[in-house]
Amino acid sequence: xxLDYTIYHLDxxxxxxxxxxxxxxxxxxxxxxxxxEGNPSVDSSKWFPxxxxxxxxxxxxxxxxxSRKRVKxxxxxxxxxxxxxxxxxxxxxxxxxxxxxxxFLDEWKCVVKERRLSMLKVQATLKxxxxxxxxxx
Numbered sequence: 636x637x638l639d640y641t642i643y644h645l646d647x648x649x650x651x652x653x654x655x656x657x658x659x660x661x662x663x664x665x666x667x668x669x670x671x672e673g674n675p676s677v678d679s680s681k682w683f684p685x686x687x688x689x690x691x692x693x694x695x696x697x698x699x700x701x702s703r704k705r706v707k708x709x710x711x712x713x714x715x716x717x718x719x720x721x722x723x724x725x726x727x728x729x730x731x732x733x734x735x736x737x738x739f740l741d742e743w744k745c746v747v748k749e750r751r752l753s754m755l756k757v758q759a760t761l762k763x764x765x766x767x768x769x770x771x772x
Contacts, residue, residue, distance in 0.1 A: 640664045642697055647671020651685065658692040665695025665717060678705035683712055690714050703733050710737070 642665040643657055649671070657663060666689050668677065675681045678701040689696050695717030701709060703722045710720070724730035 642667050642695065644669060648674060654685070654688070658689065658694060663694065665689075665697060667697035667699065669699070676700070676702065676705075678702050678709055686713055690716070690718075695719070703729070706733065707736055 641663050643663055644667045645651070645654065645657070646669045654666075657666065668682065668685065668689075670677050670679075670682070677698050686696055686698075690713060696713070697719045698709070699721045701720050701722045703724050706720060706722050722733070724733055
């Protein structure tokens with residue numbers, strides 16, 4: 636059985652020495668970076684060189700748990716191709732405010748949705764756009 640897409644869960648700084656090998660695997664589509672216990676958050680500038688390296692290799696980059704206040708700075712330093720950033724907002728109003736702050740995403744030819752989508756719709760959207768942002772309200 637062959638998977639259509641594969642993402643490797645790179646767990647913390649001790650796993651970084653394996654990154655070059657992982658990036659050389661043609662069948663691997665992307666890297667999900669997890670910072671590991673006691674390290675700076677996923678949206679910390681400490682990890683920006685790591686993110687750029689992953690993106691430069693042509694692999695997708697998955698970042699889970701970014702602070703909503705740090706999403707815009709992340710999006711300013713990263714390329715949209717194959718990028719997934721998950722964040723959260725405690726209220727619907729804060730989620731709407733975040734979406735308003737991210738209006739510059741239109742320059743990326745991305746789609747920002749304000750509703751829950753099925754996985755089939757997400758996959759179809761990903762084929763059409765370079766990146767995808769969704770806010771579950």
